[in-house]
Amino acid sequence: MSKPHIILSRPQLGENIGAAARIMYNFGLQNLRLISPRDGWPNKKANTLSSGGGCVVDNAILYSNLNNAINDLNFVFSTTIRSRKYSKEVFTPEEGIKFAKKLIDSGNSVGILFGSERAGLEKHEISSSNAIISIPVNENFKSINLSHAVAVVSYEWFKNIENKNFQIKRDEKELEFVKKIEVEKFVKQLKSQLQQKGYFWPEDKIESLNLNIDNLFYSLKLTSPNLKTLFGIIKSLQKNK
Numbered sequence: 001m002s003k004p005h006i007i008l009s010r011p012q013l014g015e016n017i018g019a020a021a022r023i024m025y026n027f028g029l030q031n032l033r034l035i036s037p038r039d040g041w042p043n044k045k046a047n048t049l050s051s052g053g054g055c056v057v058d059n060a061i062l063y064s065n066l067n068n069a070i071n072d073l074n075f076v077f078s079t080t081i082r083s084r085k086y087s088k089e090v091f092t093p094e095e096g097i098k099f100a101k102k103l104i105d106s107g108n109s110v111g112i113l114f115g116s117e118r119a120g121l122e123k124h125e126i127s128s129s130n131a132i133i134s135i136p137v138n139e140n141f142k143s144i145n146l147s148h149a150v151a152v153v154s155y156e157w158f159k160n161i162e163n164k165n166f167q168i169k170r171d172e173k174e175l176e177f178v179k180k181i182e183v184e185k186f187v188k189q190l191k192s193q194l195q196q197k198g199y200f201w202p203e204d205k206i207e208s209l210n211l212n213i214d215n216l217f218y219s220l221k222l223t224s225p226n227l228k229t230l231f232g233i234i235k236s237l238q239k240n241k
Contacts, residue, residue: 002104004097004157005031006150007069007076009125010116012038018049018057019147020114025053027151027158032060033111035069066125074108075100078129079149080121081142089131096133097156112153117146178227180218186230187217193234 006024011017011034021032034041041062050057063069070076077096091099100110113129115121126132135152137144191200191213200206220226 002109003029003031004100004104005033005073005109005111006154007033007035007111007113008037008146008150009035009066009069009113009121010038011146012117013146014039014043014045015049016117016146017043017060018046018051018053020150021046021050021056021060022053023147023151024154025050025056027154028162029154029157030056030059032056033063033069034060035063035066037062038116066128070111070113070128072109073111075103075131076111076113076129077131077133078113078121078126079133079135079153080115080126081134081137082120082126085123086126086132088126088129091131091133093133093135093152093156094160096131097153097160099131100157101161114146114149176223178222178224182227183217183220183222186227186234187213189231189234190217193237 006020006029008017008020011020014037017034017037024030024032037043039045041060042057046057047054077091077100096112100112103110112133113121113125115125133153135144135149191210194200194213200209222230
């Protein structure tokens with residue numbers, strides 16, 4: 001399946017390019033375009049910070065200007081917090097990615113444009129886009145790191161598009177809870193030990209104390225290893241009388 005192209009316009013730090021490439025690869029995006037990186041390209045610091053996402057850096061395409069970077073794309077999102085100044089549709093990251101998926105499914109190529117660390121996208125760059133993706137942030141601190149902004153958008157792609165086939169593998173035994181009769185055996189043994197220790201006192205509290213123990217252990221989602229541990233604790237305490 002085609003995927004969005006991440007476009008970094010005038011990025012200043014190689015470290016941020018590398019960090020952006022790494023997080024893109026974490027979330028299944030690999031198409032990186034760079035417009036006039038300040039420190040030139042290739043950049044050793046970008047390779048260092050990209051870690052396992054080095055393939056994204058290695059395959060990044062370099063452009064000298066915005067027009068060349070987007071002229072083969074059908075639809076471009078610009079990312080900015082200053083969305084009120086432009087007569088463009090504004091999406092949240094989640095909404096934007098879902099719309100991008102619809103566009104891609106219809107045969108369109110899509111780019112998501114990010115500005116430099118210093119001041120974000122310039123006016124003409126935003127004007128050249130079709131729509132805006134605006135990341136909700138703290139009103140008192142709106143500045144967000146370039147690689148972090150790429151991370152938010154990349155995560156939304158993975159969460160909404162690629163995550164359908166992603167499942168956390170669990171040991172089946174972790175979800176096999178013991179039968180109530182097994183829990184009952186433990187509770188009886190526990191109460192027997194507590195009785196010997198004088199726990200059920202005073203007389204008028206015995207019923208509520210028993211009820212509290214029942215509520216506690218019968219409500220737990222106990223697996224066989226859990227129950228074995230509890231029996232082991234009782235056994236150990238018996239030995240240390």
